[in-house]
Amino acid sequence: QHSQAPTGPLQGRKVVVTAGGTREPLDPVRYLTNRSSGKMGFAVAKAAQRAGADVTLIAANPTLEAPEGIHLVKVQTAAELLEAVQREFSDADVLVMAAAVADYRPAEVVDHKIKKTADNQTMSLKLVRNPDIIQTLAPTKRANQLMIGFAAETNDLIKNAKKKIQSKKLDLIVANDVSQTSIGFNSDNNQVTFLFGDGRQVKTPVESKQKVADQLIEIVAEEFKS
Numbered sequence: 001q002h003s004q005a006p007t008g009p010l011q012g013r014k015v016v017v018t019a020g021g022t023r024e025p026l027d028p029v030r031y032l033t034n035r036s037s038g039k040m041g042f043a044v045a046k047a048a049q050r051a052g053a054d055v056t057l058i059a060a061n062p063t064l065e066a067p068e069g070i071h072l073v074k075v076q077t078a079a080e081l082l083e084a085v086q087r088e089f090s091d092a093d094v095l096v097m098a099a100a101v102a103d104y105r106p107a108e109v110v111d112h113k114i115k116k117t118a119d120n121q122t123m124s125l126k127l128v129r130n131p132d133i134i135q136t137l138a139p140t141k142r143a144n145q146l147m148i149g150f151a152a153e154t155n156d157l158i159k160n161a162k163k164k165i166q167s168k169k170l171d172l173i174v175a176n177d178v179s180q181t182s183i184g185f186n187s188d189n190n191q192v193t194f195l196f197g198d199g200r201q202v203k204t205p206v207e208s209k210q211k212v213a214d215q216l217i218e219i220v221a222e223e224f225k226s
């Protein structure tokens with residue numbers, strides 16, 4: 001049962017948000033992952049709920065509690081995340097891909113703990129590409145659905161984010177400088193540039209992830225007004 005705000009600009013809209021970092025197992029006791037905390041995605045989910053939306057939060061390895069009324073789907077790997085997004089996107093109005101999806105996964109998952117051996121001083125891991133979730137979903141996107149991505153960059157933020165908005169056919173990208181630890185990954189604060197499909201750019205000050213999320217949801221609400 002979803003308890004949601006009785007009114008609000010996103011009332012009657014379904015918003016799907018992904019959050020967190022995927023984990024790609026290597027053997028029963030090890031995995032590859034990244035520094036994503038999930039805080040940004042959780043903040044977006046909360047903002048959407050406050051705006052009256054019906055919110056599904058697909059969380060990769062969450063450490064946070066989902067607010068009451070938000071439909072939480074927990075996943076581990078990029079493959080599981082893709083499956084969950086495919087299931088939830090078809091009847092959604094908005095998809096916000098805040099998850100940090102592993103670009104590669106170990107080519108094979110060993111079913112026993114990998115042992116070190118006396119004569120092996122080095123070890124190589126073979127990795128294979130994970131599917132791009134946004135690009136997989138893009139061909140199924142309807143004109144009245146919004147797809148929003150994040151771009152985590154350590155350099156050439158705007159240039160790289162512009163490339164991603166095009167290659168992923170996004171309506172909006174939230175460009176995020178992750179070179180400083182005071183903002184971005186695992187921090188409570190963030191500073192982003194909203195980059196629109198038409199080239200418009202809006203830079204936010206350093207502020208809480210919740211404030212950034214609130215602004216993002218305001219932009220989404222604007223889009224549905226027009």
Ligand code: CTP
Pocket residue numbers: 078097098099100101102103130131132133134135148149150151152153164
């Ligand atoms: N993304 C995705 N599927 C992937 C990888 C990323 O849907 N397999 C999404 C992320 O959730 C994010 C956007 O694509 O919304 C950009 O992710 P990012 O890692 O910044 O870009 P990549 O396209 O993976 O490029 P790179 O990491 O090489 O910069």
Ligand code: CA
Pocket residue numbers: 101102103
């Ligand atoms: Ca990536």
